[in-house]
Amino acid sequence: MTRYLPKLPLLALVLLAAACAPKKPPATMEAPPASARPETPAAAPMDRPATVETGASSIVPGSQDDLRAQAGGDTVLFAYDSYELDGEARATLLKHATWLRANPNVRVTLEGHCDERGTREYNLALGDRRANSAKNFLATQGIDVARLSTISYGKEKPAVDGADEAAYARNRRAVTMVMSR
Amino acid sequence: MRLILFTAALFAAPAFAQSAPLRVDINAGLMQPMPIAVPAFAPGNGASTEAGTTTQIGERAAQVIANDLKSSGLFRPLDPAAYTTTVGIDDVLKPDFPAWRTIAAQALVTGTVTANPDGGITLACYAYDVFAGAEIARQGFVTTAAGWRRAAHKCADLVYSRLTGESGYFDSRIVYVSETGTRTKRIKRLAIMDQDGAGHRFLTSGQNLVLTPRFAPGQQTITYMSFENNRPRVWIYTLGSGRQEAVGQFSAMTFAPRFSPDGQNLVFSMAVGGNTDIYRFNLATRSTTRLTSGPGIDTSPSYSPDGTKIVFESDRGGSQQLYVMNADGSGQSRISFGEGRSASPVWSPRGDYIAFTRMGGGRFGVGVMRPDGSGERLLTNGFQDESPAWSPNGRVILFARGDRSGRSGLWSVDISGLNERRIATPLDASDPAWSPLLP
Numbered sequence: 146m147t148r149y150l151p152k153l154p155l156l157a158l159v160l161l162a163a164a165c166a167p168k169k170p171p172a173t174m175e176a177p178p179a180s181a182r183p184e185t186p187a188a189a190p191m192d193r194p195a196t197v198e199t200g201a202s203s204i205v206p207g208s209q210d211d212l213r214a215q216a217g218g219d220t221v222l223f224a225y226d227s228y229e230l231d232g233e234a235r236a237t238l239l240k241h242a243t244w245l246r247a248n249p250n251v252r253v254t255l256e257g258h259c260d261e262r263g264t265r266e267y268n269l270a271l272g273d274r275r276a277n278s279a280k281n282f283l284a285t286q287g288i289d290v291a292r293l294s295t296i297s298y299g300k301e302k303p304a305v306d307g308a309d310e311a312a313y314a315r316n317r318r319a320v321t322m323v324m325s326r
Numbered sequence: 327m328r329l330i331l332f333t334a335a336l337f338a339a340p341a342f343a344q345s346a347p348l349r350v351d352i353n354a355g356l357m358q359p360m361p362i363a364v365p366a367f368a369p370g371n372g373a374s375t376e377a378g379t380t381t382q383i384g385e386r387a388a389q390v391i392a393n394d395l396k397s398s399g400l401f402r403p404l405d406p407a408a409y410t411t412t413v414g415i416d417d418v419l420k421p422d423f424p425a426w427r428t429i430a431a432q433a434l435v436t437g438t439v440t441a442n443p444d445g446g447i448t449l450a451c452y453a454y455d456v457f458a459g460a461e462i463a464r465q466g467f468v469t470t471a472a473g474w475r476r477a478a479h480k481c482a483d484l485v486y487s488r489l490t491g492e493s494g495y496f497d498s499r500i501v502y503v504s505e506t507g508t509r510t511k512r513i514k515r516l517a518i519m520d521q522d523g524a525g526h527r528f529l530t531s532g533q534n535l536v537l538t539p540r541f542a543p544g545q546q547t548i549t550y551m552s553f554e555n556n557r558p559r560v561w562i563y564t565l566g567s568g569r570q571e572a573v574g575q576f577s578a579m580t581f582a583p584r585f586s587p588d589g590q591n592l593v594f595s596m597a598v599g600g601n602t603d604i605y606r607f608n609l610a611t612r613s614t615t616r617l618t619s620g621p622g623i624d625t626s627p628s629y630s631p632d633g634t635k636i637v638f639e640s641d642r643g644g645s646q647q648l649y650v651m652n653a654d655g656s657g658q659s660r661i662s663f664g665e666g667r668s669a670s671p672v673w674s675p676r677g678d679y680i681a682f683t684r685m686g687g688g689r690f691g692v693g694v695m696r697p698d699g700s701g702e703r704l705l706t707n708g709f710q711d712e713s714p715a716w717s718p719n720g721r722v723i724l725f726a727r728g729d730r731s732g733r734s735g736l737w738s739v740d741i742s743g744l745n746e747r748r749i750a751t752p753l754d755a756s757d758p759a760w761s762p763l764l765p
Contacts, residue, residue: 226645228600254556261509261728264669264683264712265537265757266582267639267646269558270595270602270623273579277600296556297579297597301535306509308709308730 207248209323215247216240216321220304221279223317226263228274230282234319238279241321242286255279256320257297258304260313265299272297279319294324348433348455348462350400350489359402360489363431363456364392365413366406367449370440375447375471383471384439387449387478391435393522394482394496398722399745400489404431418452426456433462435485439474446470451481453488463488475524476764483763495717496521499761500724501539501548502736504528505754509732514756516550516563521760523750529563530570538713538757539563542585545761549573549583549592560594560607574607574614582625586653587633593617595625604638604655617655626670629653630677630697637661637671637680637697648682650697661699670713673697675762676720679741683712692725694741705743710734713756718763724749726756 204210213219219241221234230238245251257276259268276295284290303316350360367384377383392403411417411425418436426434434454441447446469453462465484467477476497483494504517516529516536529548530536539550548563552570560573560583573580576596583594592607602623606615618624622642629636637650646669648662662668666686673680679694684704692714693704710728717724721741728734734756736749749755 261710261732262685264626264646264685266595266625267623267641267669269579269581270597270625273597273602274600274623281600296558298535298553301512301514301537303509306732308732 207251207323211248212241212244212321212323215244219321220318222314223275223319225260225313225317226271227317228257228271228278230278234279235282238282238321239286242283242288245283245288245292252292252294252324254294254296254322254324255283256322257295258302258316258318258320259300260316261300261303261308262313263300268299269297272299275317275319279321283321348458348489349491359396359400360432361404361430362392362395362401362433362435362485363404363409363426363429364388364395364435365409367437367439368413368415368418370415370438370448370450373441375441375445377447377471377474380439380441380447383447383449383474384437387437387439387474387481388435390475390478390522391482391485394479395435395485397522397747398486399740399747400486401433404429418450421454421456423454423456423459431456433485433489435481437481441471442468447474447477449474449477449481451477451484453485475520479521492721493719493763495719495722495760495763497764498718499525499541499545499764500736500749501529501541501759501761502751502755503537503539503757504751505734505756506532516548517751517755518548518565519751526752529565529568538582540584540759541761543587543589543762545764548759549585549594551581551583560592574612580605582627584628586629587631593627593629593636595627604636606653615655617651618658624649628671628673628680630673631675632677635673635697637673639669639671639682646685648680648695648699661697662695662702663699664702668693672714672716674716674720675718678720681714681716681723683714692723692739694723703743705739705741706737706746711737713758715759717760724758724760726758728756 204214221237255276257272259271276297280293280295283293305312305315366388369380369384395401396403408429410428411422413436415438418438421434434456437451439447439449448468450466452464455462463484467480469477479497482496486494498521501518504515505512507513513532514536515532516539519526535553537551539548546565550561552561558579560580562571578596578598580594580596583592595602596605601621602625604618604624604627606617622640624640627636627638634653635650636653639646640649646667647660648668648671649658649660651658666684669683671680671682680697681694684691684693689707690710690712691704691707692711695702708727709730711725713726715724722738724738726734727737734754736755736758739746
């Protein structure tokens with residue numbers, strides 16, 4: 146079987162691993178003081194070769210991490226009170242469609258979400274519209290709708306905390322979620 | 327709970343003075359609450375009950391009544407420390423009116439608490455016009471010892487209704503969504519409490535996201551929305567048994583449920599392929615009737631109290647606005663034309679107003695309008711005021727107020743826009759609903 150090779154530059158993965166590394170230092174090693182840590186992020190994993198290995202090889206083909214790595218993200222964003230897919234969203238979803246074709250056994254749920262600046266019930270309906278916008282686009286790309294389900298969380302599950310437009314913009318989204326098999 | 331009222335058998339006395347001039351006009355937007363004295367209810371006998379001695383219950387009952395009346399914003403209970411007279415059992419029937427006049431009490435609520443041989447109690451409630459020296463109302467309540475609190479609420483309702491001409495609302499409950507955790511990891515549970523915050527308890531564990539509870543007219547069931555098993559849909563919760571049951575067999579999301587006034591039907595939204603319409607679900611026959619169609623979002627349906635009409639919101643005209651239709655879905659017409667968006671309408675149980683959420687200019691407020699859309703008034707203005715709900719007498723509105731930090735709590739305001747006040751809850755709170763008056 147062909148081993149899956151990530152298309153992302155290796156450096157990016159190393160950076161990702163470095164960012165994660167401080168969260169799980171080896172239990173047997175006393176964590177060095179922050180000031181003693183190597184300053185270059187790329188150098189950090191050098192102390193922990195195991196982490197580099199983990200970071201580079203832990204992405205399971207067909208997994209959520211795989212989708213994120215392959216498509217550059219699992220999320221598309223929407224304008225205020227809109228469920229129209231803009232060019233950037235379509236480009237992302239095209240990559241999702243490509244990934245879905247490469248992983249024909251994977252089923253996904255399109256989650257629709259809203260920012261908090263709407264009433265609760267309307268936002269449930271708006272989230273449903275957004276989820277279906279994403280689903281319908283994937284269907285037009287030839288993905289079998291039997292592999293695509295939708296759910297709306299309205300404004301109940303924001304991606305980021307905050308009460309400014311930057312936060313709201315990131316919360317108005319549809320997320321392609323790989324369903325556990 | 328057994329709660330028997332009686333008036334005639336209480337004590338032999340003439341009916342309350344028909345000419346009593348004492349009156350509180352709730353609709354005028356009262357600026358000066360009526361001074362009222364609520365001394366501890368006198369022990370009718372010295373017996374002890376499982377809820378305490380009659381003396382203790384009498385003290386607590388007076389506090390509950392005073393707190394109820396104060397919360398309405400229409401009454402100002404006087405500080406008991408200022409009382410110049412004590413109330414023994416004889417004073418209940420023949421109050422020392424001059425003594426109450428010296429502290430400028432306009433009304434007096436007094437009564438007795440008597441332990442009954444069966445372990446229950448009788449709470450006798452009397453209200454007087456102090457300056458006229460006349461009785462306004464009287465009623466007795468026979469209940470279990472533990473039922474003293476409800477009897478006290480009934481007494482407060484009696485006083486409120488006699489002095490305002492409106493029905494009371496104190497013997498009622500609030501169901502709402504209790505919230506904890508950060509914005510991105512919010513845990514939500516159904517919770518219920520008496521109108522004054524007593525008897526608070528959680529109905530669900532927090533394992534599943536739950537939203538928008540609303541009472542059935544019989545108050546023993548609640549309809550709400552749950553994301554159990556990642557299937558967002560309408561559920562019914564039975565209070566006595568704690569039983570939870572999903573409504574219908576729908577593959578699409580159902581949400582925004584409300585009971586019809588006769589309790590026979592639910593009306594809710596269903597989102598099918600990105601299009602949300604309103605449906606009626608008959609609880610007996612399990613049949614579903616589609617009431618709206620078209621590509622817009624039609625949601626937040628709420629019946630008129632006579633069951634003949636439904637108010638709802640729709641974005642069919644470009645943004646969220648309020649519409650009214652007949653209960654069979656015919657005759658849909660827009661009623662809101664104000665600035666901004668109008669959403670989450672709720673028909674008053676009295677039928678005279680529709681409460682709604684207004685969004686505009688980066689603010690959220692709660693307002694009221696007549697069912698024909700006239701007489702629109704905004705009552706509140708906040709960062710995120712939403713989800714209005716009516717008191718059983720249609721004179722007070724509960725709503726949820728959220729702030730920029732993601733915290734939220736319950737507030738109430740009366741239909742004049744006055745007496746805006748926070749409703750205490752153990753944790754953060756949203757999506758309030760007020761029960762009808764308890765039987």
